[in-house]
Amino acid sequence: MKDLKKYMTEGLLxxxxxxxLVGVRLDFDSHLPPIxxxxxxxxxxxxxxxxxxxxxxxxxxxxxxxxxxxxxxxxEGAARxxxxxxxxxxxxxxxxxxxxxxLLQAAQDQGAAAQSNSSDSSSExxxxxxxxxxxxxxxxxxxxxxxxxxxxxxxxxDTSSLEQDTKLRQETRRxxxxxxxxxxxxxxxxxxxxxxxxxxxxxxxxxLDEFIHLPAETENILEGMNxxxxxxxxxxxxxxxxxxxREIWQDFLFLxxxxxxxxxxxxPVGNGNNGLxxxxxxxxxxxxxxxxxxxxxxxxxxxxxxxxxxxxxxxFSSEESFQQSNSSRNPEAFLSEANxxxxxxxxxxxxxxxxxxxxxxxxxxxxxxxxxxxxxxxxEGFDPVGVSELFEADSDSGLSISSSHSLSSTSDSSSTSxxxxxxxxxxxxxxxxSYDHLESAAGGRLLxxxxxxxxxxxxxxxxxxxxxxxxxxxxxxxxxxPQQLKSGPEQCHLWxxxxxxxxxxxxxxxxxxxxxxxxxxxxxxxxxxxxxxxxMPVDVFNNLLSQYYLTDIQISVVRDIRRRGKNKVAxxxxxxxxxxxxxxxxxxxCQLQAQKANxxxxxxxxxxxxxxxxxxxxxxxxxxxxxLRDEQGRPVNPSRYALRCHSDGRIFIVPRGAxxxxxxxxxxxxxxxx
DNA sequence: TTACAGTGTCATTCT
DNA sequence: GTAGAATGACACTGT
Numbered sequence: 001m002k003d004l005k006k007y008m009t010e011g012l013l014x015x016x017x018x019x020x021l022v023g024v025r026l027d028f029d030s031h032l033p034p035i036x037x038x039x040x041x042x043x044x045x046x047x048x049x050x051x052x053x054x055x056x057x058x059x060x061x062x063x064x065x066x067x068x069x070x071x072x073x074x075x076e077g078a079a080r081x082x083x084x085x086x087x088x089x090x091x092x093x094x095x096x097x098x099x100x101x102x103l104l105q106a107a108q109d110q111g112a113a114a115q116s117n118s119s120d121s122s123s124e125x126x127x128x129x130x131x132x133x134x135x136x137x138x139x140x141x142x143x144x145x146x147x148x149x150x151x152x153x154x155x156x157x158d159t160s161s162l163e164q165d166t167k168l169r170q171e172t173r174r175x176x177x178x179x180x181x182x183x184x185x186x187x188x189x190x191x192x193x194x195x196x197x198x199x200x201x202x203x204x205x206x207x208l209d210e211f212i213h214l215p216a217e218t219e220n221i222l223e224g225m226n227x228x229x230x231x232x233x234x235x236x237x238x239x240x241x242x243x244x245x246r247e248i249w250q251d252f253l254f255l256x257x258x259x260x261x262x263x264x265x266x267x268p269v270g271n272g273n274n275g276l277x278x279x280x281x282x283x284x285x286x287x288x289x290x291x292x293x294x295x296x297x298x299x300x301x302x303x304x305x306x307x308x309x310x311x312x313x314x315x316f317s318s319e320e321s322f323q324q325s326n327s328s329r330n331p332e333a334f335l336s337e338a339n340x341x342x343x344x345x346x347x348x349x350x351x352x353x354x355x356x357x358x359x360x361x362x363x364x365x366x367x368x369x370x371x372x373x374x375x376x377x378x379x380e381g382f383d384p385v386g387v388s389e390l391f392e393a394d395s396d397s398g399l400s401i402s403s404s405h406s407l408s409s410t411s412d413s414s415s416t417s418x419x420x421x422x423x424x425x426x427x428x429x430x431x432x433x434s435y436d437h438l439e440s441a442a443g444g445r446l447l448x449x450x451x452x453x454x455x456x457x458x459x460x461x462x463x464x465x466x467x468x469x470x471x472x473x474x475x476x477x478x479x480x481x482p483q484q485l486k487s488g489p490e491q492c493h494l495w496x497x498x499x500x501x502x503x504x505x506x507x508x509x510x511x512x513x514x515x516x517x518x519x520x521x522x523x524x525x526x527x528x529x530x531x532x533x534x535x536m537p538v539d540v541f542n543n544l545l546s547q548y549y550l551t552d553i554q555i556s557v558v559r560d561i562r563r564r565g566k567n568k569v570a571x572x573x574x575x576x577x578x579x580x581x582x583x584x585x586x587x588x589x590c591q592l593q594a595q596k597a598n599x600x601x602x603x604x605x606x607x608x609x610x611x612x613x614x615x616x617x618x619x620x621x622x623x624x625x626x627x628l629r630d631e632q633g634r635p636v637n638p639s640r641y642a643l644r645c646h647s648d649g650r651i652f653i654v655p656r657g658a659x660x661x662x663x664x665x666x667x668x669x670x671x672x673x674x
Numbered sequence: 675t676t677a678c679a680g681t682g683t684c685a686t687t688c689t
Numbered sequence: 690g691t692a693g694a695a696t697g698a699c700a701c702t703g704t
Contacts, residue, residue, distance in 0.1 A: 538692065568682060570694055688695070
């Protein structure tokens with residue numbers, strides 16, 4: 001940053017643009033304020049560069065092969081230093097073809113500027129370069145076009161798309177001259193660049209010689225530029241005098257890998273280095289450096305939505321390589337990149353496209369239909385009821401609740417058709433994408449919470465399996481009471497089949513509702529499982545709501561899910577208790593009926609026994625009286641006398657009248673005692 | 675097609 | 690006053 005300030009204070013403000021163009025990720029939070037301060041405080045001509053242009057250029061929107069100010073760097077001999085500084089700051093190397101065309105164009109401009117300066121010695125270096133070469137550009141457009149054509153035809157493989165890129169870039173220049181020159185070139189009427197490009201297009205591999213052994217026309221340009229540059233009297237051209245344009249050119253091409261260089265490695269370029277190959281004192285790893293192509297084509301094309309569409313197909317390979325290059329990186333670092341999206345809108349697009357394109361491939365379209373509808377609903381004024389109905393309609397429209405099926409589809413979500421499972425076949429990746437899509441729809445979350453939400457649902461497919469299977473195994477057979485199960489074997493068999501049917505149906509219904517709420521929660525990016533929303537204690541639930549920053553809609557939905565879930569369980573319990581009570585009463589009735597029957601039976605037995613006892617007693621009575629004789633030897637009449645047992649065990653024969661009076665007096669005594 | 679059982683949900687009351 | 694539980698009533702669905 002210290003060197004950056006130095007460059008800028010020296011009038012090299014555009015170095016920051018260059019940094020951005022070649023992919024340096026500046027920490028704008030800490031770098032932009034001083035940059036802006038320097039811009040506003042600078043008295044140089046470069047202070048006219050608006051902060052806005054810097055901003056746009058940082059995102060790659062203004063990327064153009066013709067950097068109008070690069071010639072300034074070249075003239076000052078600072079180009080190599082700038083590029084080294086770029087690398088020292090962690091910048092990715094510029095694509096060689098981009099650099100090729102870019103630098104050549106700048107060299108031509110510089111050549112034109114040098115010619116102008118030679119005629120006008122009062123002109124200064126810091127004069128606005130674009131103003132210098134307005135007319136002179138025309139003189140070099142032909143050569144520049146050839147150079148550009150040559151450069152872009154060296155791009156690997158996809159020549160058609162590169163031609164499109166070339167056309168795009170040419171359109172930003174003077175189209176007529178360039179196209180005319182290209183037409184002549186493609187007809188084979190020209191010259192080294194075309195023949196060279198044709199020859200090299202057949203061989204996609206690039207050797208270092210391709211860049212060192214330039215086409216003759218390009219060499220001539222460089223030679224002329226070198227001469228013009230060295231003849232230019234400029235106060236800061238000391239370095240330039242010691243470094244030819246070719247050397248500078250080679251310096252660009254021989255830029256060492258950024259890992260191999262630091263600020264300490266930046267050697268002053270003095271006279272002693274004249275003619276010295278920079279690679280002799282830099283650890284040059286050209287192949288490795290070029291391999292870190294940041295694909296400025298993509299950055300440029302993404303700035304144009306129309307072009308982006310065309311470039312998507314051929315960007316796939318480069319995006320894939322980009323992902324591979326970032327695969328070993330810390331995801332947090334990746335997120336930190338996403339934090340720069342506000343400053344690098346096209347970087348955001350790049351990252352977003354990369355992620356989405358890779359992750360969205362093969363997803364169930366039904367999910368996106370739902371998500372899109374959700375998003376629309378959110379954008380047009382979110383209506384929870386409408387969304388709810390939307391989900392309900394979807395979930396109720398023949399949604400199969402075969403969880404195992406849906407789970408099996410998670411391994412290959414692309415094979416799951418929309419008509420088979422609705423949106424049940426979620427995979428973990430789908431969740432993350434759906435949240436990305438619904439980020440805005442959910443009312444906006446902090447990134448931290450987004451991460452939490454994503455992590456919450458992105459655990460893995462086991463989460464879905466666990467939830468679904470856990471719910472499948474919920475016991476909904478509360479109507480099968482122990483009393484029923486304890487019944488006879490025939491009823492047990494009957495109830496077992498009934499229980500299976502009932503259980504299956506309960507499972508289906510429960511799963512349906514569960515999935516519906518689950519989908520609602522997912523759609524609104526509610527960061528906790530529905531099951532936990534319902535089952536957790538109220539204090540834990542409130543703490544959870546306080547820990548997450550949820551919108552009113554989300555809180556309302558969460559509470560609604562919890563209320564309905566609680567009520568559902570309560571209703572189930574209520575019905576269970578009701579059935580328990582009914583069945584208990586029925587069982588009590590049965591038991592009482594059996595008890596009554598037993599009592600009746602026992603009563604009958606008792607009556608029978610009593611009768612028998614009475615009969616025996618009567619028989620015994622009569623037999624006893626048959627044995628008894630009075631004083632005269634006559635049998636005792638049982639109707640006039642009766643037997644009475646005394647407390648001491650003695651038995652007396654008493655007249656019945658006296659027995660009755662005595663019996664009455666005893667009863668009266670007992671009553672009085674009571 | 676109808677009857678019925680099971681279930682979810684809402685409204686209300688009770689705790 | 691609030692939240693949960695309990696419950697009656699209703700609608701819906703599957704058998």
